[in-house]
Amino acid sequence: IPAGMNEWMLAVVLEMTNETAFIGLSDRSRGSIPLAELTWARACWENQKLGPEILQVPEVLTRGDVIAVESLISQGKEDEQPTKTYALRQIPDVEGGFVALDPHTGRILAMVGGWSFQESQFNRVTQAMRQPGSAFKPFVYLAAIEEGYTPASVILDAPFVIDQGPNLGLWKPENYGREFGGPATLRFGIEKSRNLMTVRLANSIGIGKVVEAARRFGIGVFQPHLSIALGSGETTLLKLTAAYAMLVNGGKQISPSLIERIQNRHGLTIARRDKRPCAECQGVLGLNPNVPRLMDYRKRVTDPATAFQVTWMLKGVVDRGTGRRIRELGRPLAGKTGTTNKSFDTWFIGFSPDLVAGVYVGFDKPRTLGYKQTGSNVAAPIFKNFMELAMADQPPVPFRIPRGIRMVRIDAKTGRLPEPSTERMI
Secondary structure, eight states, X not given: OXXXXXXXXXXXXXXXXXXEEXXXXXXXXXXXXXXXXXXXXXOBOGGGOBOOOOOSGGGTOOTTOEEEEEEGGGGTOTTTSOSSBEEEEOOOSOEEEEEEEOTTTOBEEEEEOSSOTTTOOOOTTTTOOBOOGGGGTHHHHHHHHHXXXXXXXXXXXXXXXXXXXXXXXXXXXXXXXXXOOEEEEHHHHHHTTOHHHHHHHHHHHOHHHHHHHHHHTTSOOOOOOXXXXXXXXXXXXXXXXXXXXXXXXXXXOOOOBSOOEEEOTTSOEEEESOOOOOGGGOSSTTTOOSOOOOOOOOOBSSOHHHHHHHHHHHHHHHHHSTTGGGGGGXXXXXXXXXXXXXGOEEEEEEEETTEEEEEEEEOSSOOOOOTTOOIIIIIHHHHHHHHHHHTTTSOOOOOOOOTTOOOOOOBTTTOSOOOTTOOOBO
């Protein structure tokens, strides 16, 4: 059995019609695959371009093929199809990683380092160094806010050209879609992931401020090149997800951890990650009615007001921007998409007030994922599916507003207070 099969089964194609494939399984039972469960298996051409749509079973399978299948019962579809009905499966060529953690403690709640540990022991959460693309942009805007900008500040969305030096030519970054919008607010720039606005902003405050913010948040130590503003510096999914956690927790430093406590065979704790003293935690559980008060020794990496402003801008990404498909969950959520040049790597890092999750999708040997494959349509749906399940039984919690923040309505286009001519307010 090939590595990476997981819960799937091997089957052989016995007979077929245009609408159904009839299969035999290793336990000598028989089943069928309806056309609807193999229409995904379109041909893959150069640069991940998809072939024509599948209209008949023989376009995919031939008699005698040995294939991987999954029972529809295991997918919860037993009411939609008769028993012994299966779906065609394939071990994916693309890889990825996923991590979820508590933004207040750094406790890692879930981690998926790749499709199958049997197939590859390489952990793409902790070991894969990749360019985050636009998923890095929030830290450019954070550095700008620390320098006195606000989400309502206006910056120009227009062509930007810089001379890189002798024999290096001109650097001319472009927006996705190659369009320009003129003057626009910082909030709009991050919601729509405008490259030109981000580069111009980084150039205005100095790329050194951006690099320093990346260091403070543990993303990495980068050279002060302007392309860093667009996420050209390599990092890991775990580092970037932890950095987002420091935004939603109010600017407090955390260290991701898999081990909270170690006990011996007698139940005695011999090591623990949280070393803060707690006299009220001793004794018999339940006898002390008071909630223990622990000192907060976490180092501050930015002030709460700045962290909240970036968090609120990232909420706008979900409400109105490149992450708006996640808005369907109807919960307070924020995050940012990321896509590198030629769609080599796609990202989505997002969070609720008490849960942060990061998704990366790409090939181990970098190559394009395909035309118009972006963080919005590749990585964001994975985040959405996880959040839908992880928060299904929890009431919605709004983002916590720190002291010193006052919410006012502004003209979405100009960033100024609304006037009679204002068309849209936020």
